[in-house]
Amino acid sequence: MNVIVEREKGLLELEQRIAALKAQAAQQPVDMGGVIEALEAKYAEIQHEVFGTMTAWQRVNMARHPKRPLGTDYLAALDQFDELHGDRHFHDDHAIVGGFAKLRGRRVMAIAQDKGRDTREKVMRNFGMPAPEGYRKVTRLVALAAHLGLPVVTFIDTNGADPGIGSEERAQAEAIAQALYELADARIPIVATVIGEGGSGGALALGLADRVLMLEHSVYSVASPEGAAAILWGDAARAEEAASRLRLTSDDLLHFGIIDEIVGEPVGGAHRDSAGTVARVLDAVDAALDTLVKVPLADLLDRRYAKFRRIGAPPS
Amino acid sequence: MPEWLRLRRAQPIPAEDAAQWTKCPKCSEMIYRPDLAANLWVCTKCQHHFRMHAFDRISMLVDADFTEIGGDLLPGDPLGWTDKVPYPQKLQRDREKSKLTEGVVCGFASIGGFPVALGVMDFNFRGGTMGTVVGERIAQLFERARERRVPCVVFTASGGARMEEGMLALMQMAKTTLAVRRFHDDGGYYISVLTDPTTGGVSASFAFQADVIVAEARASIGFAGRRVIEQTIRQKLPDNFQTAEFLLEKGALDSVVERRDLKPLLMRLLDYGVGAKQASNGHATVTAPTSSESRA
Ligand SMILES: [Zn+2]
Numbered sequence: 001m002n003v004i005v006e007r008e009k010g011l012l013e014l015e016q017r018i019a020a021l022k023a024q025a026a027q028q029p030v031d032m033g034g035v036i037e038a039l040e041a042k043y044a045e046i047q048h049e050v051f052g053t054m055t056a057w058q059r060v061n062m063a064r065h066p067k068r069p070l071g072t073d074y075l076a077a078l079d080q081f082d083e084l085h086g087d088r089h090f091h092d093d094h095a096i097v098g099g100f101a102k103l104r105g106r107r108v109m110a111i112a113q114d115k116g117r118d119t120r121e122k123v124m125r126n127f128g129m130p131a132p133e134g135y136r137k138v139t140r141l142v143a144l145a146a147h148l149g150l151p152v153v154t155f156i157d158t159n160g161a162d163p164g165i166g167s168e169e170r171a172q173a174e175a176i177a178q179a180l181y182e183l184a185d186a187r188i189p190i191v192a193t194v195i196g197e198g199g200s201g202g203a204l205a206l207g208l209a210d211r212v213l214m215l216e217h218s219v220y221s222v223a224s225p226e227g228a229a230a231i232l233w234g235d236a237a238r239a240e241e242a243a244s245r246l247r248l249t250s251d252d253l254l255h256f257g258i259i260d261e262i263v264g265e266p267v268g269g270a271h272r273d274s275a276g277t278v279a280r281v282l283d284a285v286d287a288a289l290d291t292l293v294k295v296p297l298a299d300l301l302d303r304r305y306a307k308f309r310r311i312g313a314p315p316s
Numbered sequence: 317m318p319e320w321l322r323l324r325r326a327q328p329i330p331a332e333d334a335a336q337w338t339k340c341p342k343c344s345e346m347i348y349r350p351d352l353a354a355n356l357w358v359c360t361k362c363q364h365h366f367r368m369h370a371f372d373r374i375s376m377l378v379d380a381d382f383t384e385i386g387g388d389l390l391p392g393d394p395l396g397w398t399d400k401v402p403y404p405q406k407l408q409r410d411r412e413k414s415k416l417t418e419g420v421v422c423g424f425a426s427i428g429g430f431p432v433a434l435g436v437m438d439f440n441f442r443g444g445t446m447g448t449v450v451g452e453r454i455a456q457l458f459e460r461a462r463e464r465r466v467p468c469v470v471f472t473a474s475g476g477a478r479m480e481e482g483m484l485a486l487m488q489m490a491k492t493t494l495a496v497r498r499f500h501d502d503g504g505y506y507i508s509v510l511t512d513p514t515t516g517g518v519s520a521s522f523a524f525q526a527d528v529i530v531a532e533a534r535a536s537i538g539f540a541g542r543r544v545i546e547q548t549i550r551q552k553l554p555d556n557f558q559t560a561e562f563l564l565e566k567g568a569l570d571s572v573v574e575r576r577d578l579k580p581l582l583m584r585l586l587d588y589g590v591g592a593k594q595a596s597n598g599h600a601t602v603t604a605p606t607s608s609e610s611r612a
Contacts (some may be wrong), residue, residue, distance in 0.1 A: 082584055084528065086567030093567075100588040107592045133567055148505060150592040231531055 004061040004269065011268075014043045021275060027249040035036050053269055054217070056243040060225055062217040063196045067271035069278050070126075071097060071112030071155045074195065077278045078103050078110060084141060086133075090170065093134030094125045095158070096206075098141045103153060111138055111206060112155035115196070126305040132175035135205050135218045139182045142190075150294065151189040153285050154206040159224050159261040161202030176205045183208040189292035194218045194250075194259070195270075200227065203229035204311075210304050212258070214250045215281065216265040220258070221248035257311060261288070340364055354609050355559075358573050365532055365575050367512055370421040370438035373471060377434070377579055378425035385423050385460060386453035388602040394448070397480040401549070406442070406480070414440035418449040419474070427469065428583035430590055433461035435470040439513070443475035446518050450478075451488025454522060458495035467505040467586060472523040476516020489521040496525045505589040507582065508567070526529070528585055530571045531560035532578065537568075 018039050025032040054062065062068070075081050075097060086092040096172035098111035115128030138154075145152050161172055183190060192209035198220030207220075214220060223231060225239035228246060253259045263277075263284045270277040292300065335398045338344050342364035342417040352359070356376055357366040374382050397403035411417060417440040425434050437444045446454075454470070477485040483504060508526035510519070512535035520539055524527075533539060538558035547552055556562045560572045573581050 022573060080584070082571070082581070082588070084570040085564055088524075089530075089567055091567045092565055100585070107588050137567075147500075147503070147527060148589045148592045150588065 001102055002061045002064060002066065003058055004065055006173075008268075011043065011046055011050065014046065018043065024073035035306060047086040047267060056246070056249055057225070057240040058221075058252045059217050059249050060197075060239075060243050062269050063219045065269055065271055066117075067274070068196055069115060069270055069274045071114035071157050071195065073274065074155045074278055074281065075099075075101065075110055076113050077275070077282060079105060084144075085137075088140060089133070089136065090299045091131070091133040093127050093131050093137060094147040095162070096134035096137055098137060100150070101153075103282060103289075106286065106289060107150055108289070109141055109150045109152045110155075111141055111152065111205065112114035113158045114201075115157060115159075119217060124164055129160060130158065130202060130205075131162045131167045132170045133162075135161070135172075135179045136204060138179045142179070142182045142186050146186045146188050149188060151191070151289050152183075152186065153289070154190070154192045154209065155281075156192060156194045156198050156203045156206050156220075157196030158199050158202050160195055160199035160227060161205070176201050179205040180208050184304075185301065187297055187301070189289060190304075191288045191292070191294070194220045195262070195281065197224070199224045207306065208228050208304075210292050210300060210307070211260050211280070212265055213284055213288065214259045215251065215263050215268065215270060215277070216250050218244075218250060220250075220253055221246045243305055268281045329464065330357075340366075342560050358575050358602060360493075363533075363574070365534060367397065367439045367473060369440060370416060371434040373436045374421065374423075374425070374434065377427055377582070379427065379429065380425075382425040382434070383423050384421060386449075386456050387417060387421075387450055389449050391447055391449045391481075393480075394484050395480065395482050397482075403480040410441045414438060415440045419444045419446070420450045420453050423452045424460075424464070424466070427579070430586040431464075431466045431483055431584070432586070433457050433464070433466055433468045435468070436470060437473045437511075437518070439473045439475075442478060444473045444518070445475050445478035445485070446488050447478035447481040447485045448488060448494075450489050451485075454488075454492045455495040458492075458499040458506075462499045462502055462504055465504075467589060468499060469505065469507045469509070469582065469586075470522060470526070471509045471511055472514045472518050473511045474514055474516065474518035474523075476518060486517060489517045492522045493525065500525075500527070505586075507585055509578070509582075510535055512536050514542060515539065524568075527589070528570050530573055530578075530581065530585075531563070531569050533572055533574045535560045535562060537563055 011181055018036060021032055021036050025036065079102040081099055081101045083097060096111065096113055098109065101108050101110040113130065114125050116122035116125035142152055161176060190210045192207045192210040193213040195215050196218055198207065198218065200223045203220065222228065225243040225246065226236040229237040229238040229242040232242065250259065250262045254262055261284065263281050265277060266273045336349050338349050338352060339346055340359040340362060342359060343362035345359060345361040347360055352366065357368050357372065391407055393403050414436055420435055420437045422435040425432060435454055435459065458468055496506065506526045507528045508523050510523055510529065510531040512532065514523050514535065514537045516539060519537060536558055537560055542553060542558060560569060563569050564572045
């Protein structure tokens with residue numbers, strides 16, 4: 001069970017009571033201002049308690065909130081989007097959706113991971129875990145974007161790449177490696193945004209970018225907390241403990257220089273104002289592109305090199 | 317109707333009333349031919365996409381003028397081929413039937429204000445098979461598009477390599493590929509539209525070498541023919557096998573589109589590619605639309 005959804009329950013109850021009282025008050029001469037005020041104060045208190053300082057595990061759960069805006073919500077909010085399907089070889093992987101788009105009037109190649117909203121869609125999208133075909137679609141679309149001179153914008157949200165027999169048979173590792181390889185020297189600006197979960201190499205395959213943004217309550221880690229717990233202690237149930245150690249929150253990653261910018265979320269999380277959150281992310285991506293398109297190509301590639309080259313390098 | 321089209325229109329509507337009606341091969345509905353033409357050769361009842369004559373296709377797409385290139389290239393009979401009838405007689409029969417000189421029409425035009433090099437294959441001529449002239453016209457189209465720095469749009473419809481021209485036909489796959497590759501490596505933007513049917517040597521060369529590959533809804537697309545596969549594996553194939561929709565799910569196509577949505581999609585695809593060259597810090601390689609040029 002999602003711990004954020006659990007904790008929201010009390011808040012939602014209070015919200016409904018306040019709304020009901022307000023409706024009542026509007027119809028009755030009795031002054032209920034005091035009662036409403038007290039309830040609102042209580043609401044603010046709980047909200048602060050729940051969301052004021054969130055633990056890493058709570059952030060993981062926020063990033064996985066069932067109502068959190070998904071990749072295709074961002075694509076749907078673009079001015080224009082024409083999906084380009086398939087890896088040209090084996091399958092059209094629905095865990096990754098990409099295509100030509102216009103973002104605030106600018107022509108771009110937009111690529112998003114999507115976990116699916118309802119059960120049917122989750123199955124269709126393999127719960128947002130891309131197979132090699134998904135990454136080969138990324139590689140193909142990035143190459144096409146570079147050929148045409150279109151900036152690339154990516155939206156990252158995956159627990160990780162699909163673990164499975166078929167994915168291994170079709171060389172999942174090679175597919176991710178080639179996506180990184182293509183991004184490394186793609187001769188166009190690239191802006192990546194972590195919008196939910198950035199799980200491992202399956203996320204980074206869309207994250208080798210000139211500017212990396214992150215929604216405030218998203219997480220980005222070397223492995224999913226469950227995966228890390230299983231690797232380290234052979235016990236996926238110790239995910240909460242792993243989450244607390246992995247330093248996977250946006251402020252941690254900004255501190256390490258892994259990401260460049262945090263896009264704020266409304267109190268209570270992105271889903272409290274999905275449209276507004278999506279719009280703010282798109283504005284931030286647009287602003288980043290504004291800067292990047294002015295950088296001469298050679299400098300852009302040099303800076304991309306230096307940006308990742310310095311991570312973990314010994315202090316000079 | 318523009319002059320070039322009036323002169324070249326290959327399917328003159330017959331005078332006698334009975335010939336004004338065509339039976340839909342899919343749903344057997346009798347359709348009044350002018351209605352069919354007005355509906356972009358899509359069945360008014362079941363949406364079946366009729367195979368289009370090259371010049372009908374061109375008139376559906378282009379803004380105004382179309383300047384043909386390579387139209388004077390005509391096929392010879394390099395192998396001296398004869399089966400039931402000599403190859404030259406087959407060619408003559410298809411010329412009369414289709415009012416075309418070969419299986420592809422190539423030229424320059426503009427689509428939605430974007431100047432393009434446009435190639436359109438026609439199944440009515442030798443089943444759209446690729447012989448030396450089809451290969452030569454396609455190669456010239458890409459070479460001229462490269463010189464003019466305009467995007468290239470090619471509509472395919474083909475039964476594959478033309479048997480009557482033997483290995484010379486097969487080698488057109490290599491020739492067209494070289495032209496496509498040079499065009500691409502020089503920054504060219506190539507969109508192919510696969511129409512019913514696209515198979516064999518054409519699908520295995522320039523049809524599947526485009527930057528963006530679109531297919532018309534329900535088009536049959538593949539390499540080996542359905543019957544050949546069924547006979548080889550001794551199995552009945554599923555109905556959707558080798559359809560555009562099947563290939564979309566298998567990852568082979570960028571997009572599948574109903575014919576009525578095709579021109580707007582092409583205009584958007586051209587806009588992404590051509591417009592981006594101006595706006596980004598990439599090198600400008602494709603010409604942007606200008607009103608004067610598009611009406612030239
Ligand atoms: Zn019909």
